[in-house]
Amino acid sequence: MTASTDKDPGTPERAEAWLASGHLRPTRQRLALARLLVGDGRNRHVTAESLHEAAGLAEMPVSLATVYNTLRAFCDAGLMHEITVDGTRSYFDTRIDDHTHYFWEDEGRLTDAPNDAIRLAAPPDIPANATLARIDVVIRLRKATPEAIPEDR
């Protein structure tokens, strides 16, 4: 697709500003991960594992434990959101406004859905003495191909 693959881990400036906006110290590892996440200004949906691998491929290796700790720090700082769709892994999203997701069950991939995918009737019937924290909408998709099933996992 659009460049920013392989050799381009994104501009450091954006990553630095991003960290600063979360009041997080710009350590080498955090900068590396931040560049991979927001360096090109686009949104990412990663798992700890996928980000760890991406860091290695970009020749900025970061230990898996640090990836976990850092993703948690980013979430605590309000820079990312954790999304639970799979039960076996957590996904982390750089886009922090409420929006709908597609979850591709065959590949375990999470992507953004178009903005108008779902319309809410209204902030609905929030029970008394409760506050709305978030609304998670996940549209689960399966490959429609009659043949072409890769494995049966």
Next chain:
Amino acid sequence: MTASTDKDPGTPERAEAWLASGHLRPTRQRLALARLLVGDGRNRHVTAESLHEAAGLAEMPVSLATVYNTLRAFCDAGLMHEITVDGTRSYFDTRIDDHTHYFWEDEGRLTDAPNDAIRLAAPPDIPANATLARIDVVIRLRKATPEAIPEDR
């Protein structure tokens, strides 16, 4: 709250019919769990742990492994749905039509939302060569009480 607690594990008839509709052998353990789940005709949202504990309290103890295996069997038979909302646990729902859930973040409790809580614009923009498997809508709630926070867990 409403009766059907403690001593009333629900009518066996409903449980038997329920198992039969899933073509599952009515073993003692399955019947016990089925009575706890659908015995009174109402919907339940359980975790493996909570169902295991409920079986013990109802003096129909079932091993935890069997609770897991049985819940999976119920899901495979189409009698229940698994819902992922927490990442750390799976919830199992006896109501199998698409519907919206409240998730009470403070207590880790899952309940049904009123039917009109969310309105879909339409089965939206399903990408080509994909089929809709399910739409999960979870309204995450937090206790609004300024005081009254039980623990800080």
Next chain:
DNA sequence: GTATATGCAAACCGTTTGCATGGCT
């Protein structure tokens, strides 16, 4: 100089599985 981040390995916890026993049809 002090507080905090990192990395490794071990702990953790919900869930799954292997295998021997027991029950359903």
Next chain:
DNA sequence: AGCCATGCAAACGGTTTGCATATAC
């Protein structure tokens, strides 16, 4: 009789944590 369910304990996999070292401020 034969197949399948049960239960225990051990394995599993993603995530967290303790602790020693290194880094930012």
